[in-house]
Amino acid sequence: MSIEMTLQRTPDTSARSLAESAARRDPRAEPTVVRYAIITLAVGFLSIFVVLPLVVVFVEAFGKGIAAYFSALADPEAWSAIRLTLGVAAVSVGTNLVFGLAAAWAIAKFDFPGKTFLITLIDLPFSVSPVISGLVFVLLFGAQGFFGPWLQAHDLQILFAFPGIALATIFVTFPFVARALIPLMQEQGTQEEEAAISLGASGLQTFFRVTLPNIKWGVLYGVLLCNARAMGEFGAVSVVSGHVRGETNTMPLLVEILYNEYQMVASFAIASLLAMLALITLIAKTILERNIDGDMPHDD
Amino acid sequence: MSVLAPRRSTLPGFGLTMGLTLTWLSLIVLIPLAGLFVRSTDLSLVQFWDIVTSRRTLSALKISFGLSFAAACVNLVMGTIVVWALVRYRFPGRRLFDAIVDVPFALPTAVAGVALTALFAQKGWLGAPLAAAGIKVAFTPLGIFIAMIFIGIPFVVRTVQPVLIDLDPEIEEAAASLGASRWHIVTKVILPSLTPALLTGFALAFARAVGEYGSVIFIAGNLPNVSEIAPLLIVIRLSEFRYADATAIAVVMLVVAFVIIFAVNRLQRWAQAQAST
Amino acid sequence: MTIEARGVVKTFGAFKALDGVDLKVANGELLALLGPSGSGKTTLLRIIAGLEWPDAGEILFDGENALDRGARERHVGFVFQHYALFRHMSVFENVAFGLRVQPRRIRKSEAQIRARVKELLDLVQLDWLADRYPSQLSGGQRQRIALARALAIEPRILLLDEPFGALDAKVRKELRQWLRTLHHSINVTSIFVTHDQEEALEVAHRVVVMDKGRIEQVGSPGDVYDSPATAFVHGFIGESIMLPVEVTGGAVHLNGRPLDIVAEGVAPGASTLFVRRHDMLVGPADSGTLHGAVTHVRSFGPVQRAEIALTEGSTIEIDAPRDRDLRIGDRVGLKPRHYRIFAGG
Numbered sequence: 078m079s080i081e082m083t084l085q086r087t088p089d090t091s092a093r094s095l096a097e098s099a100a101r102r103d104p105r106a107e108p109t110v111v112r113y114a115i116i117t118l119a120v121g122f123l124s125i126f127v128v129l130p131l132v133v134v135f136v137e138a139f140g141k142g143i144a145a146y147f148s149a150l151a152d153p154e155a156w157s158a159i160r161l162t163l164g165v166a167a168v169s170v171g172t173n174l175v176f177g178l179a180a181a182w183a184i185a186k187f188d189f190p191g192k193t194f195l196i197t198l199i200d201l202p203f204s205v206s207p208v209i210s211g212l213v214f215v216l217l218f219g220a221q222g223f224f225g226p227w228l229q230a231h232d233l234q235i236l237f238a239f240p241g242i243a244l245a246t247i248f249v250t251f252p253f254v255a256r257a258l259i260p261l262m263q264e265q266g267t268q269e270e271e272a273a274i275s276l277g278a279s280g281l282q283t284f285f286r287v288t289l290p291n292i293k294w295g296v297l298y299g300v301l302l303c304n305a306r307a308m309g310e311f312g313a314v315s316v317v318s319g320h321v322r323g324e325t326n327t328m329p330l331l332v333e334i335l336y337n338e339y340q341m342v343a344s345f346a347i348a349s350l351l352a353m354l355a356l357i358t359l360i361a362k363t364i365l366e367r368n369i370d371g372d373m374p375h376d377d
Numbered sequence: 378m379s380v381l382a383p384r385r386s387t388l389p390g391f392g393l394t395m396g397l398t399l400t401w402l403s404l405i406v407l408i409p410l411a412g413l414f415v416r417s418t419d420l421s422l423v424q425f426w427d428i429v430t431s432r433r434t435l436s437a438l439k440i441s442f443g444l445s446f447a448a449a450c451v452n453l454v455m456g457t458i459v460v461w462a463l464v465r466y467r468f469p470g471r472r473l474f475d476a477i478v479d480v481p482f483a484l485p486t487a488v489a490g491v492a493l494t495a496l497f498a499q500k501g502w503l504g505a506p507l508a509a510a511g512i513k514v515a516f517t518p519l520g521i522f523i524a525m526i527f528i529g530i531p532f533v534v535r536t537v538q539p540v541l542i543d544l545d546p547e548i549e550e551a552a553a554s555l556g557a558s559r560w561h562i563v564t565k566v567i568l569p570s571l572t573p574a575l576l577t578g579f580a581l582a583f584a585r586a587v588g589e590y591g592s593v594i595f596i597a598g599n600l601p602n603v604s605e606i607a608p609l610l611i612v613i614r615l616s617e618f619r620y621a622d623a624t625a626i627a628v629v630m631l632v633v634a635f636v637i638i639f640a641v642n643r644l645q646r647w648a649q650a651q652a653s654t
Numbered sequence: 655m656t657i658e659a660r661g662v663v664k665t666f667g668a669f670k671a672l673d674g675v676d677l678k679v680a681n682g683e684l685l686a687l688l689g690p691s692g693s694g695k696t697t698l699l700r701i702i703a704g705l706e707w708p709d710a711g712e713i714l715f716d717g718e719n720a721l722d723r724g725a726r727e728r729h730v731g732f733v734f735q736h737y738a739l740f741r742h743m744s745v746f747e748n749v750a751f752g753l754r755v756q757p758r759r760i761r762k763s764e765a766q767i768r769a770r771v772k773e774l775l776d777l778v779q780l781d782w783l784a785d786r787y788p789s790q791l792s793g794g795q796r797q798r799i800a801l802a803r804a805l806a807i808e809p810r811i812l813l814l815d816e817p818f819g820a821l822d823a824k825v826r827k828e829l830r831q832w833l834r835t836l837h838h839s840i841n842v843t844s845i846f847v848t849h850d851q852e853e854a855l856e857v858a859h860r861v862v863v864m865d866k867g868r869i870e871q872v873g874s875p876g877d878v879y880d881s882p883a884t885a886f887v888h889g890f891i892g893e894s895i896m897l898p899v900e901v902t903g904g905a906v907h908l909n910g911r912p913l914d915i916v917a918e919g920v921a922p923g924a925s926t927l928f929v930r931r932h933d934m935l936v937g938p939a940d941s942g943t944l945h946g947a948v949t950h951v952r953s954f955g956p957v958q959r960a961e962i963a964l965t966e967g968s969t970i971e972i973d974a975p976r977d978r979d980l981r982i983g984d985r986v987g988l989k990p991r992h993y994r995i996f997a998g999g
Binding site for chain 1: 386388389390391395401402405408412416455458459461462466470477478480481483484486487488490492493495501502523526530584587590591609615624630631642
C-alpha cells in the first residue's frame with residue numbers, strides 16, 4: 078500500500094474517451110441531468126477545496142504589490158530559510174537516492190522470503206504522523222533522550238540544529254525513491270541483466286550500462302517527489318528545529334512564524350514559493366509518468 | 378551468506394544492497410520507532426492509562442479520530458463523485474482537474490494551512506459569506522474538519538480511479554442486456570467492484586487525517602478540549618518537557634496507524650483474491 | 655566444445671524442475687531439447703548457461719567442471735526467449751555490448767569492434783538496421799539481432815531458449831532453415847529449447863525429449879519419431895491413436911476381445927496400444943482386426959482424416975490416402991501396419 082501522493086500514479090484516461098463519446102446511446106451512460114449534476118458537484122468540490130486555496134496564496138502574497146512581495150523575499154531571514162531548506166533537501170534526496178537504489182535492486186531483482194514484509198517496513202514512515210516522526214528523534218537525541226547526555230558530554234548538537242532537521246526529513250521522505258523504483262524494476266524483470274552478465278559484463282557495468290538507463294525516469298520521479306516532500310515538510314521539522322531565527326527555520330517554519338506575527342505578505346510570499354514548487358512538481362510528475370510508461374515492458 | 382540470501386544467483390550485489398537496505402532502514406526508521414515504544418515502558422500501566430484518559434488527552438484524541446472519520450466519509454462520497462466525473466465524462470478542463478487532485482499531496486502542509494485559514498477566516502472569500510449565514514469555520518472544529526477534507530481528497534480518487542478505468546465494459550453491457558436499469562447497474566454491479574478500492578482510499582484518508590498537523594493547526598483555533606488535535610498536544614507536551622505524556626499519546630496514535638495499515642493490507646489481499654476468481 | 659550433464663537435480667520450492675538429468679552433447683552438434691512446458695528443458699538450458707545453479711549434479715565443458723564459473727566467465731552465448739535486447743541501445747550497440755565490457759587489457763580497439771559488429775550484422779543479414787532501436791524491429795529481426803549479440807563474444811557454446819516461440823508461423827519456418835544454415839557455417843556446439851516437435855525434428859541433429867524433469871529419449875529425429883522409447887514420447891511426437899488394451903501371456907485384448915497383434919516383451923496387465931494415424935490401414939468390413947463405422951470424413955492436403963467409431967467402444971481418428979473412398983456410414987476393417995504397446999493405462 079502507499080499512503081503518499083505520489084506513489085499513486087495518475088492513470089491515463091484518454092484511451093477510453095474516444096470510444097465513449099462515439100457511442101451516444103451507450104447503455105453505460107447516465108441521463109443527462111445526472112451527468113451534469115455529477116460534473117457540477119465534482120468541479121465545484123475541487124474548485125472550493127483545491128483551486129481556491131492555491132489562488133488565495135498568490136493573491137495574499139501580491140496583496141500589497143510586487144515590490145512588497147520581493148522585499149519580503151529579500152529579507153535575510155527568508156534567505157537563510159531558503160538556504161537551509163535547500164541544504165536539508167539535498168542531504169535527504171542524496172541519502173534516500175542511494176538507499177532507494179540499493180533497496181530496489183535487492184527487492185526487485187532477487188527472490189527471498191519476507192519480501193512483502195520488508196516493503197511494508199520501508200513504507201512505514203508514510204503512515205507515521207509527522208509530529209511523531211520528529212518526536213522519535215527528540216527521544217533519541219534530546220536532553221532527556223537516550224543519547225542526550227552522551228551528546229552533551231561531547232558537545233555535539235543534533236537536535237535544534239541541521240543534523241536533527243536532516244534526520245527528521247530523511248525519515249519522512251524515506252520511502253519515496255524505493256517505492257518509485259520497486260514496481261518499475263519488478264516489471265522490467267532480470268532478463269536484460271542476465272543477458273549483460275552472460276555477455277561478460279561485471280556487476281557494476283551491468284548496473285550502469287543496462288539497469289540505470291532503463292530506470293532513469295523512475296529515479297527522477299522518486300527524486301522529484303522526495304525533494305518536494307523534503308522542502309515542504311512541516312510537522313516533523315517543527316518538532317526538532319527549535320525555531321532559532323535565521324538559523325534553524327526552514328521555509329515552511331518561516332511561513333508559520335511570519336503568519337503568527339501577522340506579517341501576511343512575507344508569510345504568503347514564502348508560501349507562494351513553496352506553492353510554485355508544488356505546481357512545478359505536479360507538472361514534472363505528469364511528464365515523468367508518461368516517460369515511465371514508455372519504460373514499462375510491453376508484450377509484443 | 379545470510380538466511381535471507383537467495384540460492385546462488387546470476388546477478389551480483391544482493392548481499393551488498395540488502396545489507397545497505399537493512400542497515401539504513403534500521404538506523405533511520407526501525408530503531409527510532411522502537412525507541413518510542415521502549416520509552417513508553419518507562420511508564421507504569423497506571424500512569425499510561427492516566428495520561429491517555431486525562432480529559433485533555435481524551436478530548437484531543439476524540440477530536441482527531443472523530444473529525445478524521447467524518448472527513449474521510451466526506452472524501453468517500455465526494456471522491457467517488459469526482460472519480461466518476463473524471464473517468465466517465467468529458468468536460469472542459471477535465472485533464473486540469475484530474476491533475477489538481479494531487480495538489481493536497483504536493484502542497485506543503487503549512488502552505489495549505491495558511492491558505493485555508495485565509496480563505497475561511499471571517500473576512501475571507503468563503504468565510505465572509507458563511508459568517509453572514511451564521512456559520513463560523515476558522516478557529517472552530519469545523520475548520521479542522523475542512524482541513525482534513527482537503528488533505529484527504531487524493532486518496533479515494535487515486536485508489537479508485539485505476540479500478541474504475543479497468544472495469545470491463547462488457548460487465549455493464551451484459552447487465553444492461555439482461556434488462557437492468559442504469560441505477561441497478563451502478564449500485565449492484567459497479568459499486569460492489571469498487572468497494573475494496575473505496576475502503577482502501579477511505580482508510581488511507583482517515584489515517585492521513587489523524588496524523589495531520591501542518592494544514593490543521595492554523596485553522597483549528599487550538600482551544601484545549603474544543604479544537605486541539607492530538608498531534609498538537611504532543612508538540613505542546615514536548616515544549617513543556619513532559620516527554621512521558623508526549624510518548625504515551627504518540628504510542629496510541631501509532632498503534633492505531635499500524636492497525637489501519639494492517640487492515641488495508643488485508644483488504645488489498647482480499648480484493649486481489651476476489652479479482653482473480 | 656562438448657557439454658556433459660551428470661545427475662542434475664533442481665527444485666523450485668516444492669516443484670521438481672529437473673530430476674536427475676544425464677546428457678552428453680558432442681562437439682559441433684545442434685541439439686534440441688523438446689518437451690511440454692514444465693518439463694524442465696529451459697531450466698536445464700539456464701543451468702548450462704550459468705543463469706541457474708543445480709541443487710545436485712555436475713556440468714562439464716570439455717570434461718572440466720563448469721559450475722565453478724558464473725555466467726560471466728562461461729563464455730556461453732545465450733539467446734533469450736523474449737530476446738532481452740537492451741531497449742535503450744541501438745542495434746549496433748546491442749551487438750557491440752559484449753565487446754565493450756571486456757577487461758581493458760583484452761578489449762578490442764573501437765575500429766576492431768566496429769568491424770566485428772558489421773561482420774555479425776552481415777551474418778544475420780541485418781546490417782541496414784544498425785541505427786534502429788529494438789522497439790522498432792519486428793520479432794524475427796529482434797531474434798536475429800539477439801543471436802548476433804550472443805555470437806559477438808565468440809561463444810564456445812550457443813544456447814537458444816525457444817528461439818522461435820514468439821514469432822508467427824510463417825517467420826518461424828523461414829528462421830528454422832536459416833538457423834540450420836547458420837549453425838553449419840559457424841559450427842559451434844548449440845542447444846535450443848522448443849516445445850514444437852516439428853521445429854525440433856526439422857532443425858536438430860539430435861533431439862532430447864523431456865518430461866517432468868526427466869529425459870525420456872535421446873536420438874536422431876528419425877529415431878524418436880519411428881522408434882519412440884516410451885509411451886510419453888510416442889504420445890508427444892507425431893499424432894498417435896491410443897487404445898487401452900489388456901496384455902495376457904503375449905495376447906492383446908481390447909475390451910475383452912482378442913486382437914490379431916503380438917505384444918512381445920510387454921509385461922502382462924493394463925497397457926496402451928499406440929498406432930500412428932497413417933499406420934492404420936483401412937480395408938473392407940470383414941478384414942483387419944479392428945472394426946467400426948465411419949462417422950466423419952475431412953479431406954485436406956495429401957490425406958483424408960476419418961473418424962471411426964469402433965465396435966469395441968472407442969472412437970479414433972485415422973489418416974487414409976485420398977484415393978481410398980470413405981463415406982459416412984461405411985463399415986470398415988482396420989489393421990495397424992506398425993504399432994507399439996507400452997505397459998500402463
